[in-house]
Amino acid sequence: MDKIKLTIDNKEVEVAKGTTILDAAKQIGVHIPTLCHMKLHDMGIENKPGGCRVCVVEVEGRRNLAPACVTEAAAGMNINTHSIRVINARRTVTELIISDHPFECLTCAKSGECELQDLAHQMGIREIHFEGEKSVYREDTSPAIIRDMDKCIMCRRCEMMCNEVQTVGVLSAINRGFYAVVSPPFEQNLDHSVCTYCGQCVAVCPTGALTEVDHTPAVIRALSDPSKTVVVQTAPAVRAALGEEFGFEPGTLVTGKMVAALRRLGFNYVFDTDFAADLTIMEEGTEMLDRLSRHLNGDKTVKLPILTSCCPAWVKFFEHQFPDMKDIPSSAKSPQQMFGAIAKSYFAEKQNINRKDLVVVSVMPCLAKKYESSRDEFAVDGNPDVDFAISTRELAALIKLANIEFKALPEEDFDHPLGESTGAGVIFGTTGGVIEAAVRTAYELHTKKPLPKLNFDELRGMEGVREATIDFDGLPIRIGIAHGLGNARKLLEDIRSGKSHFHAIEIMSCPGGCIGGGGQPYHHGNSDILIKRQKAIYQEDSMKTLRKSHENPYIVKLYEEFLGHPMSDKAHHLLHTSYFDRSKHFEQED
């Protein structure tokens, strides 16, 4: 590749042609502040509207200052990133942003993690020289996400995520000039839109304009109510990220400390969603084998490929956008909901607790799970199977609130019976994990032979769409994987047009899968963090003695004692669901 030489702050630097000034400066350790720009390197996700103008630098010979994030470095350029002119402009621009921003840091969900706050700090802002009208919008609360657009700085990251990466198309800039803002169509609330609650907009928003609905007060209330038995389940991806909130390196597994913290918070039982993930594999894997063998036997009523259904944002996505295909995904509920259903039946019976007195809290990397737990079909007589779903970030907030010294906690184990899991359950947390877990079990159930190897490297990675063929002892099973709803859309469109050749497809809404979920500690545009979390997930899997769902003794026991066998009537009733057509139909007068 062509190389060019330029000078930045009197230092010469050689970069590949096409490099931006921002990246060129980074190479020699010169930090240029940014706000709207965001790049998730390894995932091909980039937001660069060049709009905030915080990153301007002085390029010798140019009339205007140049935004470093979009200006390509050119040979012979002489750049000054901190001249008085630059500093003055940058600071004035920052002041302008703040002049149209509420001063609510003290009560803002984003405080401490806010990129605008950091910027103000870095610029040493003490006074705003320009006062005037501020943009004011109605706050929008949905089952999962709060939009407080007074705090929007128009970086357009959410818009890019929702449209380009997720292709959901809920958000767009509207109006223009000072009154421009990002909004769902017709300025309706999110819950009137086709939003999937994937939370990817929240994950990238630099400010407190987009945040999760806070379930922690309700959890605290339940914990302090002596008449309630409160159980908690933790999703696989949480343990790979929670540590970041307490100063651990990204990718540090904190499973044991997390369990200890939950106990100290007062949960009566600390269980694991991984257990339910194992259960999901039993149901989904069986369904898959069933469909597969009927298909192979020439049953034309069977549709292939079978699609995973453990991601609620994905479920809502196809309900809105591909309702014609709603009988293709597996009917298995997500692990969160399987857990809730089992906890409030099997476990409640076992413990002799009325389901109304049993509170199920889940800790999720996910915002869609808040919405999922509120779906009508996941409740019995108005009592939801999962009462509250808090995010990894909310759990961290609870731990901090309770003054628990997280780093000093001992490592503790989950409670039984719903806390035991296999490595297969753990890898649900990353893209490719669900299908790998399914393959481990389906292979053995189908071939009745032990797997020669447990790691399916061909299913792992960060590519947006991946495919692999797994040899089921002579039967080639073609598997597709997509993470990010835009990638899922591609596979779905192939299916719709009959081009798809897969037997089974795993779909996760968030880039990277749940490790990159909308409820995880903020990655601030650093995709290395996601990769490290992924490694941690596989590490936990490899450390487990049991790594196939059907070998989980408590799962075996659950079937023996309660469910019978996978896909039994009872299993069907408790662990499977059906989907709705949520596409809009136009009302028309006759």
Added chain:
Amino acid sequence: MPKIKLTEYATNLVKEICAKFNNNEGELINVLHQVQNKLGYLPAEIQELIAQELNISAAKVYGVVTFYSYFTMKPQGEFPISVCMGTACYVRGAEQVLDEIKRQLRIDVGETTPDGKFSLSALRCVGACGLAPVVLVGEKVHGRVATVDVKKILAEYKSGCLSDKE
């Protein structure tokens, strides 16, 4: 937002117009123009239908509609009044004329009188700068309008007699 039901006429109209442009999303602005020309405005339901026909998100359609000042989501008055606020008209007193119209009709720019007769908008240079300041009522151009003329012009339309005779 109160839901309105689309008439069969409107539904078919929108579908026809979209089809005429091959349901090509690049033609969104042309589609919006034609639909607004026919229906007078672009209510949310119409925008949703257009989005569906062109296979784009309703958010995008709404984003476009709110970007361009030519598009409106409110039905216009029977006599839409537009005051030119272009520079040539401004320096010849357009602002005072606009103020006077606002005062007489008791509405602001972008609003419609409660009886549905007049709606008021400000626009930029209609290219009749020689007649500045210029007020358009519907398609009719009133040139060299002074504040004192406003009453007379409005009366012309209020009485319902749209006189062609001058």
Added chain:
Amino acid sequence: MAENKMHILVCGGTGCRASQSEQIVNNLKAELESQNLENDVRVLTTGCFGFCEKGPVVKVVPDNTFYTEVKPSDAIDIVNEHIVKGRPLQRLLYKNPKNNYKVTNTASIDFYKKQVRIALRNCGFVDPENIDEYIGRDGYEALGKCLSDYSPSEVIDIIKKSGLRGRGGGGFPTGLKWEITSKEKNDQKYVVCNADEGDPGAFMDRSILEGDPHSVIEAMAICGYCIGANKGLVYIRAEYPLAINRLKIALSQASEYGLLGNDIMGTGFDFDIEIRYGAGAFVCGEETALIHSMEGSRGEPTFKPPFPSVSGYLGKPTNVNNVETFANVPVIINKGAEWFSSIGSENSKGTKVFALAGKVNNVGLIEVPMGITLREVIFDIGGGIRNGKKFKAVQTGGPSGGCLTEKDLDIPIDYDNLIKAGSMMGSGGMIVMDEDDCMVSIAKFYLEFTLDESCGKCTPCRIGNKRLHEILDKITKGKGTEQDLERLKLLSNVIKDTSLCGLGQTSPNPVLSTLLNFEDEYLAHVREGKCPAGQCKDLLKYEIDPDLCTGCTLCYRNCPVGAISGEKKSVHYIDQSICIKCGVCFQKCKFKAISIV
């Protein structure tokens, strides 16, 4: 227009149509018919004559008699006097305001004397709805020449040598732009004509498309040949129905004649043109925004590079030129680069069309050679300031430009000089202001425009302009401080320095130039709470002079809010607490008893 002896040309431009020029045409035709003259005299509707101030305008050729302010009812007299009796109709002739002499011939009207018409060469001379008339005036000859005699690079060379620069505002050398686009390798390229004309108060592009659409079509085809494009797009404001209609007619006639479409003139060159509509967004005049708008999106500009020449419409190389730029091209090919470059100044060749408006006597569209002075334009062509008032300033370049004053009147107008003087050429708006105009209000007016038209994508323009406007508003309300003036300067400079597109980069120009040239006026607002021009409502009062008031009650009867009291034949008073400063009494009083203080 050869076969008929006599022609009556009636202006069908937007201005004259607004004053019923269509009815004039109908009445003329009817009258000619009733006298059985319809075969001897043809009535033609043309594009704008430029002299909109005196519209509707009617011209009789070959004797070039020029009638102004014609009413439909005048048709009978024109036919009876001029056509039948062969003598000019005195009462409709233009009167030279300087000496009150009546002028019969256009050539001796001051308004036209100093003009050189290249881009507007056909406006007011041909029927824009008839391609034969365009062809009769050498139309499509240039295209023919290019296709058969020259290679694309030879044509580009001619344009480069002519020195033609873009008339849309930036002044980028046209030949160079064509060359860059021609060198891009791609199977699909586009020629785009920018007819968005957003500058409020400028209407040259509209007039060209209304009066001479074929010159633009011809030039676009030539451009397509040069850069290797076979598709053209005209992006035009939807607010220009007449121009759109004439353009559509011209396009279909050109296709009919084989001047558009496949295998043009049997040369194997294909070229087609489509129309795209704007929808009321000034920023869509900016080329990247224009392209996004044509693609059906919000018209938000994007960072350049890549320039449209490299990656434009649908990601393909796209050459964007302004209407007036295109209108110059066929003549340059026909008359040669040397001819063109002999007109104008050192670095700005040819002519420029200006929309002269504001407080001058002759409002209208003029085309003058580059290098002419502002004084000539305003005082000779424009006929000086209206109502004998004093010249104060002239704003060129629309909302992106700056104001120029007395001291700049003798600067030769061209791209570089205007920038040096703190303004710019822009698209050619020229608004003249007199002593009654408050320069703070003017700056605020322009800013209100940019504020309304900002796309909102970048911080400095979205929020910065809002803050600028708020400060100006404060000043016009008498609440400003001297510190505010400092803030204005600082903020203006940062907005210019950091905005994403040309709109934001130039939006503070009106503020900076008025601050520079009229600092006293700003200071009067902030220090004394006074508006010297008497325009800022909050800083003025209407008062009745008891010595002059005759008690006629006219003001009393006209005040819309009942602020005036007084008995018949006795002095009247204005209650300042009720007065809304509408100025009606001031306009109505016949005894000049009401004054603004």
